[in-house]
Amino acid sequence: MRDFSTDHSALALNTATLGHNLDGHGAGWSPEQVIDACAARGFGGIVFWRREIGRRAVEIGARVRAAGMEVVGLCRTPFLTGSEAGTDDEAKAAIDMAAGLGAPVLTIVSGGTEPGTKGLTDSQKRLAERVAALAPFAAERQVKLALEPLNPMFGGNRTCLMTVREALAICDAVGADNVGVAVDVYHVWWDTTLAESLAGARGRILGYHLCDWLENTRDMLLDRGMMGDGVADLKGIRRAVEAAGYAGFCEVEIFSGETWWRRPPEDVLDTVVARFRTHC
Amino acid sequence: MRDFSTDHSALALNTATLGHNLDGHGAGWSPEQVIDACAARGFGGIVFWRREIGRRAVEIGARVRAAGMEVVGLCRTPFLTGSEAGTDDEAKAAIDMAAGLGAPVLTIVSGGTEPGTKGLTDSQKRLAERVAALAPFAAERQVKLALEPLNPMFGGNRTCLMTVREALAICDAVGADNVGVAVDVYHVWWDTTLAESLAGARGRILGYHLCDWLENTRDMLLDRGMMGDGVADLKGIRRAVEAAGYAGFCEVEIFSGETWWRRPPEDVLDTVVARFRTHC
Numbered sequence: 001m002r003d004f005s006t007d008h009s010a011l012a013l014n015t016a017t018l019g020h021n022l023d024g025h026g027a028g029w030s031p032e033q034v035i036d037a038c039a040a041r042g043f044g045g046i047v048f049w050r051r052e053i054g055r056r057a058v059e060i061g062a063r064v065r066a067a068g069m070e071v072v073g074l075c076r077t078p079f080l081t082g083s084e085a086g087t088d089d090e091a092k093a094a095i096d097m098a099a100g101l102g103a104p105v106l107t108i109v110s111g112g113t114e115p116g117t118k119g120l121t122d123s124q125k126r127l128a129e130r131v132a133a134l135a136p137f138a139a140e141r142q143v144k145l146a147l148e149p150l151n152p153m154f155g156g157n158r159t160c161l162m163t164v165r166e167a168l169a170i171c172d173a174v175g176a177d178n179v180g181v182a183v184d185v186y187h188v189w190w191d192t193t194l195a196e197s198l199a200g201a202r203g204r205i206l207g208y209h210l211c212d213w214l215e216n217t218r219d220m221l222l223d224r225g226m227m228g229d230g231v232a233d234l235k236g237i238r239r240a241v242e243a244a245g246y247a248g249f250c251e252v253e254i255f256s257g258e259t260w261w262r263r264p265p266e267d268v269l270d271t272v273v274a275r276f277r278t279h280c
Numbered sequence: 281m282r283d284f285s286t287d288h289s290a291l292a293l294n295t296a297t298l299g300h301n302l303d304g305h306g307a308g309w310s311p312e313q314v315i316d317a318c319a320a321r322g323f324g325g326i327v328f329w330r331r332e333i334g335r336r337a338v339e340i341g342a343r344v345r346a347a348g349m350e351v352v353g354l355c356r357t358p359f360l361t362g363s364e365a366g367t368d369d370e371a372k373a374a375i376d377m378a379a380g381l382g383a384p385v386l387t388i389v390s391g392g393t394e395p396g397t398k399g400l401t402d403s404q405k406r407l408a409e410r411v412a413a414l415a416p417f418a419a420e421r422q423v424k425l426a427l428e429p430l431n432p433m434f435g436g437n438r439t440c441l442m443t444v445r446e447a448l449a450i451c452d453a454v455g456a457d458n459v460g461v462a463v464d465v466y467h468v469w470w471d472t473t474l475a476e477s478l479a480g481a482r483g484r485i486l487g488y489h490l491c492d493w494l495e496n497t498r499d500m501l502l503d504r505g506m507m508g509d510g511v512a513d514l515k516g517i518r519r520a521v522e523a524a525g526y527a528g529f530c531e532v533e534i535f536s537g538e539t540w541w542r543r544p545p546e547d548v549l550d551t552v553v554a555r556f557r558t559h560c
């Protein structure tokens with residue numbers, strides 16, 4: 001096991017942490033500026049969002065590797081279920097972008113409840129069908145698909161997967177080697193059955209995402225906390241993830257419209273490194 | 281089993297559905313006006329909030345029964361865990377109020393994560409201790425205590441119980457005959473293990489709360505849907521609750537700052553009755 005107090009090469013930045021450059025939030029930095037700033041601080045990798053890549057996937061991927069880091073993943077496919085579901089062609093374009101970047105993992109946020117249905121059962125079946133249809137296309141391009149369960153507050157329009165247990169059940173239903181799960185502490189910190197669920201993961205954990213759950217969360221989407229500022233048992237969750245065999249990157253992903261997105265990006269990155277060393 | 285299309289005597293109104301009379305929302309009705317309007321529409325019972333009762337518990341309880349209905353419950357104790365936890369004396373005052381009203385059940389919303397701790401384990405232990413200390417006081421007054429798990433989005437400052445399974449585990453730890461659980465569809469609709477958890481309830485379901493989860497929930501607290509307007513599988517959840525032995529009231533509790541609290545209360549009550557007959 002790595003000693004994070006002296007080695008943070010396991011640390012990856014999800015670029016959302018710097019504010020997505022949307023609506024006046026965030027660094028306004030180009031991918032190249034993010035790459036240089038992360039490399040300078042000893043990050044081991046970066047996770048991008050599709051909107052940042054455009055047609056420059058190959059170029060940006062090469063630039064990350066030239067800086068001594070890895071492209072850890074890409075966010076994300078269009079929704080695959082619910083009233084805002086995207087097409088297979090849109091999902092395949094995301095897979096191609098991940099392949100172009102050299103990102104080994106593409107994250108899937110499932111999408112919500114299928115129109116005309118209630119609850120989650122029908123939507124989870126539909127999700128399994130769609131993932132099964134996409135998995136071979138992704139495998140040909142050396143891309144793994146990571147199903148990310150979301151906090152139940154995102155049920156309805158964003159997710160039909162609320163727990164790691166459910167995401168692993170979809171993996172079982174799909175039965176493809178390149179389909180696994182992403183574990184994000186913001187979404188799973190509350191799940192007291194997490195360690196038990198993860199124990200059944202058998203090598204299918206494809207990502208581990210860090211932030212914190214603030215005691216007083218003011219906004220579902222945009223009020224994630226910096227590690228150490230909240231109530232999530234980050235060390236306990238990491239132990240459970242590692243006990244389940246995960247040895248990959250720890251990806252920091254903090255959506256924080258009112259706090260961290262308003263801070264200078266250099267300070268945010270320095271804080272991420274410091275908190276990773278002490279709190280994770 | 282009742283035929284709800286012809287008999288809605290199982291229907292109870294949680295007065296929050298009419299807006300709590302706070303901040304310009306809601307009916308502005310007195311308890312007596314709520315009682316008369318519910319009785320006129322064939323409701324079987326009412327659940328009040330402490331703020332509406334003041335020192336008039338005995339009087340209001342008698343008024344409900346004189347109108348041919350039951351006081352089904354009282355909301356709620358102060359938090360018992362977390363940084364905003366109340367004292368035992370405050371909790372006992374709530375129990376006394378329930379006894380005065382003749383309310384057989386007092387709801388407990390646990391409160392959040394204990395100061396200085398992470399995750400839920402320590403807070404759940406503290407909750408069990410506090411409930412165990414209060415249970416005999418409540419039993420002497422013929423009041424049952426209903427632990428209500430909340431949607432995980434309320435973790436941090438409002439709850440350390442996220443699932444029925446966890447609430448039942450607290451019941452087991454406390455081991456008192458008058459401690460059980462309340463099942464609210466807003467909080468549990470997403471839990472695909474709900475029926476399995478409820479199967480272990482063995483008579484400990486003390487309340488069943490109805491509303492709906494809107495596909496696009498805009499506010500965690502105040503955007504609950506009217507039954508039928510959302511994605512919760514209301515009939516499936518009712519089947520699970522009844523299969524676990526529950527034969528009590530169906531309590532409609534809709535916090536809806538922008539929609540139902542702005543409608544005339546008579547219309548809200550008529551809609552509740554109509555939707556209960558067709559969607560629940």
